[in-house]
Amino acid sequence: MKIGFEVHLQLRTERKLYCDCPTNYAEVPPNTNVCPICTGMPGAKPMRPNRAAVEAAVEISLMLGCRVQTGKPLYIQRKHYDYPDLPSGYQRTSLPLALEGSLEGVRIREVHLEEDPGQYDPVSGSVDFNRSGIPLVEIVTEPDLRSPEEARRFLRSLIRVLEYTGKVRPEAGGAMRVDVNVSLEGGGRVEVKNINSVKGTYRALKFELQRQAERLRRGERVSRETRAYLESQMITVPMRTKELEEDYRYIPDPDLPPVLLEEEWVEEVRGRMVEPPHLRERRLVEKYGLPPASARVITGERELADLFERVAREVNPLFAADWFRTKLKKVLNYMGLRAGEVGFSAEQLLSLLKMVEGGRISPEQGELVLRELAREPADPEEILLRMGLLPLGRGELEELVERVMEENREAVRDYLAGREEALNFLTGRVVRASGGRANPREAVGLLREKLEELRGKGQTS
Amino acid sequence: MGTLGKLQALRSGELSAVENLERFLERIEKMNRELNAFLQLNPRAREEAEEVDRRIGRGEGGRLSGLVVAVKSNINVLGLRATCASRTLEDYVSTYDAEVITRIRREGGVVVGMTNMDEFACGSSGESSAFGPTGNPSAPGYIPGGSSSGSAAAVAAGLCDLALGTDTGGSIRNPASHCGVAGLKPTYGLVPRHGLIDLGMSLDQIGPLAPDVHGLSLLMECIAGKNPGEGMMLEVERVSYELEGDVGGMRIGVCPQFSFLTDPRINEVVERKVERLRELGAEVEEVSIPHLEHALSAYYLIVSVEFFSATRRYDGRKYGKRIEEVCGEEVLRRIAMGSYISRKEYRGKYYQRALQLRTLIRKEFSSAFRRVEVLVGPTVPKLPHRLGQKLSPLEMYAYDYLTVPANLAGICAGVVKAGEVGGIPVGIQVQGPPLGEEKILRVMRALEAGA
Numbered sequence: 001m002k003i004g005f006e007v008h009l010q011l012r013t014e015r016k017l018y019c020d021c022p023t024n025y026a027e028v029p030p031n032t033n034v035c036p037i038c039t040g041m042p043g044a045k046p047m048r049p050n051r052a053a054v055e056a057a058v059e060i061s062l063m064l065g066c067r068v069q070t071g072k073p074l075y076i077q078r079k080h081y082d083y084p085d086l087p088s089g090y091q092r093t094s095l096p097l098a099l100e101g102s103l104e105g106v107r108i109r110e111v112h113l114e115e116d117p118g119q120y121d122p123v124s125g126s127v128d129f130n131r132s133g134i135p136l137v138e139i140v141t142e143p144d145l146r147s148p149e150e151a152r153r154f155l156r157s158l159i160r161v162l163e164y165t166g167k168v169r170p171e172a173g174g175a176m177r178v179d180v181n182v183s184l185e186g187g188g189r190v191e192v193k194n195i196n197s198v199k200g201t202y203r204a205l206k207f208e209l210q211r212q213a214e215r216l217r218r219g220e221r222v223s224r225e226t227r228a229y230l231e232s233q234m235i236t237v238p239m240r241t242k243e244l245e246e247d248y249r250y251i252p253d254p255d256l257p258p259v260l261l262e263e264e265w266v267e268e269v270r271g272r273m274v275e276p277p278h279l280r281e282r283r284l285v286e287k288y289g290l291p292p293a294s295a296r297v298i299t300g301e302r303e304l305a306d307l308f309e310r311v312a313r314e315v316n317p318l319f320a321a322d323w324f325r326t327k328l329k330k331v332l333n334y335m336g337l338r339a340g341e342v343g344f345s346a347e348q349l350l351s352l353l354k355m356v357e358g359g360r361i362s363p364e365q366g367e368l369v370l371r372e373l374a375r376e377p378a379d380p381e382e383i384l385l386r387m388g389l390l391p392l393g394r395g396e397l398e399e400l401v402e403r404v405m406e407e408n409r410e411a412v413r414d415y416l417a418g419r420e421e422a423l424n425f426l427t428g429r430v431v432r433a434s435g436g437r438a439n440p441r442e443a444v445g446l447l448r449e450k451l452e453e454l455r456g457k458g459q460t461s
Numbered sequence: 462m463g464t465l466g467k468l469q470a471l472r473s474g475e476l477s478a479v480e481n482l483e484r485f486l487e488r489i490e491k492m493n494r495e496l497n498a499f500l501q502l503n504p505r506a507r508e509e510a511e512e513v514d515r516r517i518g519r520g521e522g523g524r525l526s527g528l529v530v531a532v533k534s535n536i537n538v539l540g541l542r543a544t545c546a547s548r549t550l551e552d553y554v555s556t557y558d559a560e561v562i563t564r565i566r567r568e569g570g571v572v573v574g575m576t577n578m579d580e581f582a583c584g585s586s587g588e589s590s591a592f593g594p595t596g597n598p599s600a601p602g603y604i605p606g607g608s609s610s611g612s613a614a615a616v617a618a619g620l621c622d623l624a625l626g627t628d629t630g631g632s633i634r635n636p637a638s639h640c641g642v643a644g645l646k647p648t649y650g651l652v653p654r655h656g657l658i659d660l661g662m663s664l665d666q667i668g669p670l671a672p673d674v675h676g677l678s679l680l681m682e683c684i685a686g687k688n689p690g691e692g693m694m695l696e697v698e699r700v701s702y703e704l705e706g707d708v709g710g711m712r713i714g715v716c717p718q719f720s721f722l723t724d725p726r727i728n729e730v731v732e733r734k735v736e737r738l739r740e741l742g743a744e745v746e747e748v749s750i751p752h753l754e755h756a757l758s759a760y761y762l763i764v765s766v767e768f769f770s771a772t773r774r775y776d777g778r779k780y781g782k783r784i785e786e787v788c789g790e791e792v793l794r795r796i797a798m799g800s801y802i803s804r805k806e807y808r809g810k811y812y813q814r815a816l817q818l819r820t821l822i823r824k825e826f827s828s829a830f831r832r833v834e835v836l837v838g839p840t841v842p843k844l845p846h847r848l849g850q851k852l853s854p855l856e857m858y859a860y861d862y863l864t865v866p867a868n869l870a871g872i873c874a875g876v877v878k879a880g881e882v883g884g885i886p887v888g889i890q891v892q893g894p895p896l897g898e899e900k901i902l903r904v905m906r907a908l909e910a911g912a
């Protein structure tokens with residue numbers, strides 16, 4: 001099985017690609033972020049491509065290890081096709097800005113800059129041009145993936161790279177469109193269009209794998225064709241032949257000069273570029289000795305990895321990594337927060353981790369504090385106070401242990417009779433009676449001490 | 462009284478902008494039925510003229526100070542109809558001002574109305590308008606030339622002070638020649654195209670038509686210069702031209718390829734003018750543009766491909782009519798040709814070849830301009846035909862033989878009346894290197910003054 005991708009993702013710029021209209025298309029009433037240019041009014045001429053968009057595409061290319069096409073004219077092409085959401089009857093797409101990169105062993109063929117069309121509502125027959133002219137980056141891979149699972153993992157990695165730049169709109173917001181080509185040994189290449197999520201991609205591939213394998217098994221041909229993915233039914237269907245025979249009649253846009261990427265400028269972008277996540281993941285493993293699974297989770301978001309590297313300077317990285325992967329990630333997921341959205345500072349998190357690492361509070365208590373920290377950021381010391389979690393003094397703990405032993409004579413007898421599990425029960429009682437402030441380890445220690453003392457006494461008396 | 466005299470009268474208060482406008486409106490009322498130069502008059506023109514009068518009163522009349530400007534129907538003027546003289550856009554009302562219109566308003570110009578033209582500027586006779594042909598006030602019964610037929614006719618008939626035309630392959634110069642007025646196709650990228658409805662985007666330029674060379678220069682000073690929002694503009698802020706310079710000592714080129722296929726009677730008129738320049742002290746030298754004869758076919762290939770692309774938006778959804786269903790035969794022919802030769806399998810064969818020829822012609826002009834400062838010659842190789850006479854497409858295209866090279870080369874070229882043949886005006890064409898407008902205007906001014 002061979003799988004290759006064409007992934008389109010919206011770039012996060014203030015302005016559209018060829019005009020000055022704002023890009024917050026989803027937040028405003030239909031057809032308000034528009035002008036003669038992005039609605040293709042007769043006579044309107046495009047402005048030169050938005051520099052911020054070109055820069056974002058170049059940065060993405062560099063992160064994917066591509067060779068940026070510096071010093072040569074890169075024409076903006078008109079791709080003609082007939083659809084209601086396309087106000088001029090053509091879409092502008094650049095010649096490749098960069099070639100021949102790679103990501104986790106998958107070859108990246110090329111990277112383009114494109115413009116988004118408007119949004120057509122077939123039910124009402126109306127078109128909203130707010131989205132028309134939003135910049136897109138298009139990434140084309142070689143057919144290097146071998147299974148739907150591999151493809152899914154790659155797509156997630158790719159999105160992670162794009163999101164690391166901070167210059168794309170989140171994939172989850174529907175800003176992504178994927179075309180995937182898939183072929184089995186002995187069959188023709190099938191292209192599936194109209195996919196807009198990682199999950200959709202996986203399902204479409206699963207469906208195709210089954211469909212094509214079934215045909216081949218029955219001795220039928222799998223012909224080269226283009227299919228559309230139907231999200232609602234999780235299947236793919238053939239596209240109309242008219243769409244297949246379409247000839248886009250590409251011509252260089254006579255209204256725009258070619259883009260020229262200067263070597264020096266590209267190097268500047270490279271200098272400003274953040275470390276790509278796949279390289280950072282490898283570095284975390286090598287530098288801190290992290291388990292690969294932890295490194296993958298921590299590099300899932302740039303801000304999460306930044307946070308990790310900040311705290312790893314002052315606490316044991318393995319301890320921190322474990323915390324990030326199990327506790328921090330859990331809390332963030334639960335609260336529906338991205339690492340970039342948390343309100344607490346690295347210093348606050350660090351001071352919490354130090355408390356746990358130094359044994360001042362238990363990991364369980366630490367998790368309670370972390371939840372509170374995420375909900376309402378404050379100094380962890382303050383949170384401890386506020387929650388009444390300040391660790392018990394030795395005297396207080398001693399009093400509690402004695403009280404619990406007094407109130408649970410049966411359990412004490414069981415322990416003395418050799419039933420070890422009674423100790424766990426008593427520990428739980430102590431922790432509960434302390435309102436969670438008692439450190440369970442300390443409580444066990446003290447309980448055992450007191451019980452053994454009792455055993456000694458009992459035997460003498 | 463000439464453009465400068467009129468401007469003087471407006472500035473001094475001897476003539477108000479409103480009076481100026483009303484005189485033209487009266488003439489239009491009388492003559493337009495016959496001439497069909499205007500497709501629509503600006504219902505707000507009087508208000509706009511009143512506003513200009515108030516500005517003149519405050520000493521803020523701008524460079525145009527109430528001069529009346531006619532606008533070709535392929536240029537957007539907010540609230541007016543930019544129909545391109547086509548059924549395709551007969552219901553289209555402009556939602557914005559073209560950049561040149563913004564500039565004209567800023568300088569106190571008053572837009573009087575939208576002029577007739579060949580449909581989508583595809584034509585050289587002024588006959589292919591969906592709203593009827595334009596007449597030629599200087600040679601009644603003959604075509605006025607095209608495609609800026611209404612703008613040239615309006616200037617020739619005294620229905621406006623100045624007019625905007627557009628020139629993709631000669632559409633300003635050809636009707637200027639047939640109507641006996643002055644016209645200029647500026648260097649590609651000197652005048653903003655934002656708001657100009659496309660024919661061939663890599664060739665189109667907006668330019669002035671006027672009764673005299675001073676009028677051309679004045680309008681150019683108002684509309685030329687960089688529009689920061691536009692992709693294909695030259696790095697020129699503003700222009701300012703001195704016309705009264707001496708042509709003595711200027712090196713002026715003539716080219717055998719220009720006269721080779723041209724009507725001898727036209728050549729004769731042009732030669733007399735070249736002689737005149739020699740008398741004024743110019744050095745006349747012969748230069749060659751060896752591939753001139755290929756310009757026309759390269760031009761039609763390029764323009765068809767670009768026009769095909771530009772017309773994809775007229776799909777019937779937004780403007781009500783699908784272009785292929787309502788347009789005239791010349792427009793349809795170009796769309797079909799553009800669609801055919803831009804097909805994947807033919808791209809290399811036709812379009813790329815045309816672009817190569819274009820590069821070649823550009824090089825030949827640029828080497829000619831290393832030897833001479835301007836080139837002079839005929840504008841149109843033949844005299845205009847009678848209105849209504851049927852011509853084959855190839856006979857029609859032949860009108861453009863001497864004007865398309867300047868568009869392909871992206872250089873500037875102007876036309877001023879040189880004489881007449883049997884009562885029909887004949888214009889002489891002066892071509893200059895990129896941004897050589899001042900030079901060609903100076904030569905045109907000398908020719909005009911010595912007429």
Ligand SMILES: [Zn+2]
Pocket residue numbers: 016019020021033034035036037038039133
């Ligand atoms: Zn816009």
